[in-house]
Amino acid sequence: MKPETFIIVNPTAGDGQAKKRWQVFENDLKNNHIPYHSVTTEYQNHATELVTEAVSSGYNRIGVFSGDGTLNEVLQGMFKENKIISDDLKLIFFPAGSSCDFEKKFKNNRSFIKRVQADDSIAIDIFKVECRDFSGKQIS
Template identity: 30%
Template sequence: MKKAMVIINPTSGGEKALDYKEKLENKAKEYFEYVETKITEKALDATHFAEEASREQYDAVVVFGGDGTVNEVISGIDERDYIPKLGIIPGGTGNLITKLLEINQDIDGAIDELDFDLTNKIDIGKANDNYFGYIFSIGSLPEAIHNVEIEDKTKFGILTYAVNTMK
């Protein structure tokens, strides 16, 4: 039986990610007989869910979230004996990885365009025990990105990172 795991960060998509849950599940059911949805509640939940998907040999993982959630999923599926396909729905503030992969930035459009028959391989980097799919940085930038408030991201968008970097 083909199966997929959908991982949703509920604070994504302007804190409206759960509004897209049913549509995303229905899209996954076009390709997979069994679809399980997991909702993150805290840091590293997405990593643990992705580890479970790899361990239980899910055919695919679909992640709805921003760059941080996507990186958590990448960390969870890398270095496993089995690596499922990965679908990404951009729900973050910057969505850098989905922009680099030329994924539709409109949430509805990205869901509509999900196609698990078309796949591409991407390189994954590792620094210490952390994986990354698109960027590696040092200095004050990682701290500035990590220390933003969700409310500020919702209100000010990507400008929140610039302001936080100058603090």
């Protein structure tokens, strides 16, 4: 496994404010000599593809600098045929969206640098929900 964290960045999160926030965080990563590799999302569902490519390339620490939407895309990419694509995969969320409801549920007060340096983790349940109307047609 690669020692650095693969960070997926959505610069349009938070009404475009994530781009500026990422520049600050990236400087912090460099100043603290934290090894990382970052890739910027370019289109819808790109993060789903990126996490699959990252794991295939040997990364097991995936950072998501985004809002809830891109976080969801990353989670979609972490699973194939309802199974996680790697048993030792770690996900680090760096909230940069406008609401970041996922972050609010965990009340994580750690700085972004502390998050990427931390070796501990919290297990959470992830489940898939499929919705259908009365005719059986899938709805979102």
